[in-house]
Amino acid sequence: MAMEAAPVNPTDLAALKERMKIIADADPKQYHNEFSLKRYLRAFKTVDAAFQAILKTNKWREEYGVDRLADQPAIAANANKARVLRHRDCTGRPVIYIPAKNHSSERDIDELTKFIVYCLDEACKKCFEEVTDNLCIVFDLAGFSTSCMDYQLIKNLIWLLSKHFPERLGACLVLNAPMVFSTIWPVIKAWLDENTAGKVVFVSGEEDLCKYLIPDILPTDM
Numbered sequence: 001m002a003m004e005a006a007p008v009n010p011t012d013l014a015a016l017k018e019r020m021k022i023i024a025d026a027d028p029k030q031y032h033n034e035f036s037l038k039r040y041l042r043a044f045k046t047v048d049a050a051f052q053a054i055l056k057t058n059k060w061r062e063e064y065g066v067d068r069l070a071d072q073p074a075i076a077a078n079a080n081k082a083r084v085l086r087h088r089d090c091t092g093r094p095v096i097y098i099p100a101k102n103h104s105s106e107r108d109i110d111e112l113t114k115f116i117v118y119c120l121d122e123a124c125k126k127c128f129e130e131v132t133d134n135l136c137i138v139f140d141l142a143g144f145s146t147s148c149m150d151y152q153l154i155k156n157l158i159w160l161l162s163k164h165f166p167e168r169l170g171a172c173l174v175l176n177a178p179m180v181f182s183t184i185w186p187v188i189k190a191w192l193d194e195n196t197a198g199k200v201v202f203v204s205g206e207e208d209l210c211k212y213l214i215p216d217i218l219p220t221d222m
Contacts, residue, residue: 005167008038015047016040020054030058035129043166057164069118074108078115080222084123087217089136093170094126095213096135099222101143103150113156120165134170136213142176149184158191172200173212 016037024031032040032054040050061067069075080102085095096119123135161169174181189197203209 005038006042008041012041012047012050013037016050019047019051023055029062030055033129035133039133039167043162053163053166060164064117066117066121069114069121072114072118074111074114075118078112081112081115082119083219083222084119084126085217085219087214088126089171089213090211091136091170092128092131093134093136094123095217096120096123096137097219097222098137098139099143099219100139100141100148102222103148103153105147105150105152107150107153109152109156112150112153113160116153116157117160120160120168124165124168132170134168136171136173137169138173138175138213138218140175140218141178141181144176144178144181146180146184151187154188155191158196161196162193169196169199171212173209174200174202175209177202 013034017034020030020032020037037050037054040054041047044050044053065072080099082096082098085097087095089095120135127133127135177185189200192200201212203212206215209215
């Protein structure tokens with residue numbers, strides 16, 4: 001179920017548009033559309049903070065090479081760690097599926113983070129922004145054990161979503177959570193702001209899952 005996006009002050013939006021127009025006229029690569037400007041305003045609250053955050057994201061994207069990640073070895077090497085699905089959830093959001101059983105702390109965190117950035121960016125490209133401009137991330141905990149828990153990856157994902165993909169998370173579905181995860185979730189929840197924590201849904205079964213997406217779209221080959 002989709003949450004209504006918080007309204008943006010029209011005066012703030014106009015002011016941010018004007019600032020960004022000056023920047024984008026000088027360098028078209030700096031351009032952000034109106035949907036993006038609204039997301040930054042919702043996330044960072046003021047025109048000044050949103051403007052600075054956009055500039056930081058633009059610089060980060062260039063330095064990190066986000067648009068060139070598809071050719072990096074990290075993408076193929078981590079293909080079993082997450083997948084941007086071909087189908088969408090019930091509200092039209094692109095879906096990123098993450099099978100927890102394929103994760104562990106024995107990995108190259110920098111390479112894995114590149115892959116997660118790639119997945120986030122590819123999913124965002126699939127958004128029909130006139131309909132919805134956010135994503136559904138599915139964590140499938142089937143087969144999960146404590147050895148699968150990668151706290152640093154979760155921290156990196158939270159940082160990416162808050163700093164460089166603000167307001168892109170529409171829903172985070174947690175499937176098949178075992179009892180042991182009840183001791184892990186409070187740690188993760190403490191890292192989330194109230195708004196983000198409210199988007200995390202523990203799905204209790206297939207009937208519950210059908211409120212968000214058609215179960216058949218989830219991979220069976222990971």
